[in-house]
Amino acid sequence: MEIKKTPFQFLFANTIRALFRQSAKEFEKQDVKITPEQHFLLRILTSKEESIQSDLAEIMQKDKSAIMRHIDQLEKLNYVVRVNDSIDRRKKHIVITELGTETLNKCEQILNHLSEKNTENISEEEMDTFKKVLIKLKENAER
Known part of the structure; x- marks a missing residue:
């Protein structure tokens, strides 16, 4: 298939899937x-003081049950804990643990290494242009 005739959504989706597969393989290898996706969830938890399941679902653009499955898995690994809300007992805040933070840091190192490897033959100028185009695509899609 000729690149100019290939819809960018197809190229972009295939690239994202390839990067996720690469990350998953490297996580497993290490x-x-x-x-x-669970790494992304941990990352969100470190950037917010308080996180409840519905907020996380909205941020990750996933349904609440999918987020709950991720949280359950992370809780089994002792990477997160559920903490009761002091005002509303029905609410549970998801809090990253020390072990979760250590795992997040390891993931960040792995992803930084992969990022360096994947951008090896791409100039800084090309990356800046790519990022600007991505931002414009996102803004256009959200209008």
């Missing part, structure tokens, strides 16, 4: 017990 004995990291989580998926790239």
Whole structure:
């Protein structure tokens, strides 16, 4: 298939899937017990003071049951804990543990290495242009 005639959504989706597969393989190879999506969830937890399941589902654009499965898995690994809300007992905040933070840091190192490897033959100028185009595509898609 000729690149100019290939819809960018197809190229972009295939690229994202390839990067996720690469990350998952490297996580497994380095004995990291989580998926790239669960890594993203841990990353969100470190950037927010309080996180409840519905907020996480909205941020990750996933349904609440999918997020709950990820949280259950992360809780089994002792990477997160559920903490009761002091005002509303029905709410549970998801909090990253010290072990979760260590795993997140390991994932970040792995992803930084992969990022360096994957951008090896791409100039800084090309990356800046690519990022600007991605931002514009996102903005256009959200209009």
